[in-house]
Amino acid sequence: MTAKDTIRVSEIFGPTIQGEGPLIGRPTVFVRTGGCDYRCRWCDTLYAVLPSHRGEWLPMTPSEIMTRIEELSGGMPLLVTLSGGNPALQPLGALIDLGRTRGYGFAVETQGSVAVPWFAALDWVVLSPKAPSSAMTTDWNAFDACLESAGPNPRCVLKIVIFDDADYDFARQASTRYPSLPIYLQVGNPAPLKAGEFCEWPVDEADLRRRLQWLVGKVAQDRWFAATVLPQLHVLTWGSKRGV
Amino acid sequence: MTAKDTIRVSEIFGPTIQGEGPLIGRPTVFVRTGGCDYRCRWCDTLYAVLPSHRGEWLPMTPSEIMTRIEELSGGMPLLVTLSGGNPALQPLGALIDLGRTRGYGFAVETQGSVAVPWFAALDWVVLSPKAPSSAMTTDWNAFDACLESAGPNPRCVLKIVIFDDADYDFARQASTRYPSLPIYLQVGNPAPLKAGEFCEWPVDEADLRRRLQWLVGKVAQDRWFAATVLPQLHVLTWGSKRGV
Numbered sequence: 495m496t497a498k499d500t501i502r503v504s505e506i507f508g509p510t511i512q513g514e515g516p517l518i519g520r521p522t523v524f525v526r527t528g529g530c531d532y533r534c535r536w537c538d539t540l541y542a543v544l545p546s547h548r549g550e551w552l553p554m555t556p557s558e559i560m561t562r563i564e565e566l567s568g569g570m571p572l573l574v575t576l577s578g579g580n581p582a583l584q585p586l587g588a589l590i591d592l593g594r595t596r597g598y599g600f601a602v603e604t605q606g607s608v609a610v611p612w613f614a615a616l617d618w619v620v621l622s623p624k625a626p627s628s629a630m631t632t633d634w635n636a637f638d639a640c641l642e643s644a645g646p647n648p649r650c651v652l653k654i655v656i657f658d659d660a661d662y663d664f665a666r667q668a669s670t671r672y673p674s675l676p677i678y679l680q681v682g683n684p685a686p687l688k689a690g691e692f693c694e695w696p697v698d699e700a701d702l703r704r705r706l707q708w709l710v711g712k713v714a715q716d717r718w719f720a721a722t723v724l725p726q727l728h729v730l731t732w733g734s735k736r737g738v
Numbered sequence: 739m740t741a742k743d744t745i746r747v748s749e750i751f752g753p754t755i756q757g758e759g760p761l762i763g764r765p766t767v768f769v770r771t772g773g774c775d776y777r778c779r780w781c782d783t784l785y786a787v788l789p790s791h792r793g794e795w796l797p798m799t800p801s802e803i804m805t806r807i808e809e810l811s812g813g814m815p816l817l818v819t820l821s822g823g824n825p826a827l828q829p830l831g832a833l834i835d836l837g838r839t840r841g842y843g844f845a846v847e848t849q850g851s852v853a854v855p856w857f858a859a860l861d862w863v864v865l866s867p868k869a870p871s872s873a874m875t876t877d878w879n880a881f882d883a884c885l886e887s888a889g890p891n892p893r894c895v896l897k898i899v900i901f902d903d904a905d906y907d908f909a910r911q912a913s914t915r916y917p918s919l920p921i922y923l924q925v926g927n928p929a930p931l932k933a934g935e936f937c938e939w940p941v942d943e944a945d946l947r948r949r950l951q952w953l954v955g956k957v958a959q960d961r962w963f964a965a966t967v968l969p970q971l972h973v974l975t976w977g978s979k980r981g982v
Contacts, residue, residue: 719816
């Protein structure tokens with residue numbers, strides 16, 4: 495094992511259920527890597543993004559990570575979700591290969607800004623281009639390169655966080671650009687933005703409920719029946735608690 | 739059109755999103771039929787079950803129902819969810835055939851007590867055998883007949899409402915009996931039972947949240963990673979309001 499294979503890990507936790515997107519409700523262990531090329535305004539995991547938290551990110555080898563996953567899952571294969579930060583910044587190929595030989599499945603959650611060959615080895619590639627409310631700008635060439643890296647084997651989907659009409663329009667355009675990709679619209683949660691970096695953020699459930707109603711109304715009115723509309727289940731269930 | 743093709747309809751509404759099971763978050767129009775061979779203790783749609791509501795169930799022809807679905811969806815094909823009551827008591831085959839020719843997809847939600855040939859024409863057959871808390875008893879021969887009627891074409895899944903350990907054990911046994919069927923565990927909502935037939939039932943979100951945490955904990959502890967755990971999204975979003 496060389497330094498180039500070392501993965502910066504913010505946290506490994508589970509089994510819990512996936513709270514978002516196409517795998518909502520599925521038991522999974524999360525491997526959250528540290529470091530991100532984005533800084534979304536409403537990011538809810540700044541502890542895995544900001545360089546000031548770098549000291550908390552443990553360098554781990556694929557084998558060390560796999561040992562921890564197997565401890566948590568009792569050696570029973572399940573879905574491993576690679577999240578971040580942007581996990582595409584980390585050399586995760588060896589971990590995926592190792593896990594696969596032991597029967598584990600893998601999904602990645604990434605914004606689609608960095609293409610890596612190991613996308614092709616995944617079961618699921620959940621691509622979340624960031625809408626205007628994030629204050630980030632999508633490089634669609636980089637995004638296309640991610641889809642190309644993934645190739646035909648993983649199931650690739652779009653998952654877009656929606657706060658307002660501009661975000662919604664962005665999602666519509668993304669869907670037009672990639673008509674063959676299933677699209678998941680995720681209700682935005684403003685609590686992390688309001689709370690700031692170092693606060694636990696209280697969940698305003700009535701607000702999230704109104705946002706979900708609004709988004710369902712938009713989709714229904716526009717007859718955009720190819721979209722799937724979901725909240726973050728873990729936020730409704732566990733709030734801002736880490737590691738569930 | 740003869741009387742034998744007439745369908746007893748409790749309500750038709752949408753487009754809204756499916757709140758449960760494998761199609762959670764998907765835009766759909768619901769066709770809720772009237773009449774049921776079961777009377778689950780915690781039923782949340784007694785107005786489509788109890789004979790005392792029979793006068794509210796409109797006899798409609800397949801063509802009349804399809805016209806209403808097309809009005810609601812603006813003629814844009816989407817998923818139609820056939821629910822009840824027990825929709826298997828109604829002659830829905832002609833409606834499905836008609837909708838298919840116009841590009842609509844169809845899912846049924848049924849307890850699996852009555853097998854009908856039109857199951858084979860569906861995209862999804864969501865089978866919800868009722869666990870002990872319902873006070874109903876499953877006839878597994880009838881259930882097997884439903885799967886046989888469905889045949890190879892629709893995607894068949896199990897969806898089981900869980901209130902307690904006995905329900906959970908029932909779900910485990912059902913899953914052992916049908917290892918090839920994906921299984922969705924749905925958090926039980928005691929509000930309708932507490933409220934009684936004629937009351938709007940207030941949603942106790944904290945209680946539902948605790949129930950979801952409990953169920954996720956059970957699945958994680960038992961390493962039952964093939965199960966998907968979901969709440970009723972529409973209950974968290976719209977409470978007991980009808981027609982959303």
